[in-house]
Amino acid sequence: MPEEKETKARRTSKKKEELSIEDSFKRLEEITALLEKPDTKLKDAMALYTEGVKMADQLKESLEGVEKEIKILSAED
Numbered sequence: 001m002p003e004e005k006e007t008k009a010r011r012t013s014k015k016k017e018e019l020s021i022e023d024s025f026k027r028l029e030e031i032t033a034l035l036e037k038p039d040t041k042l043k044d045a046m047a048l049y050t051e052g053v054k055m056a057d058q059l060k061e062s063l064e065g066v067e068k069e070i071k072i073l074s075a076e077d
Contacts, residue, residue, distance in 0.1 A: 021066075024059050028052055
């Protein structure tokens with residue numbers, strides 16, 4: 001059974017990595033909206049916050065990669 005959990009966790013992690021930049025921004029907006037709700041439980045808020053921070057870090061990396069590609073393409077002209 002532990003192997004099944006690891007596999008499921010890897011799939012979930014992989015899905016998050018495969019989100020487009022636009023979808024990642026949408027998810028961050030959803031997380032923000034949920035965190036702003038006064039009825040969000042503390043445990044849920046902490047999980048959402050953690051997810052949001054990780055997603056923001058991934059977005060930063062993705063955007064930095066896009067920026068590098070743009071600079072390379074611009075230099076080729």
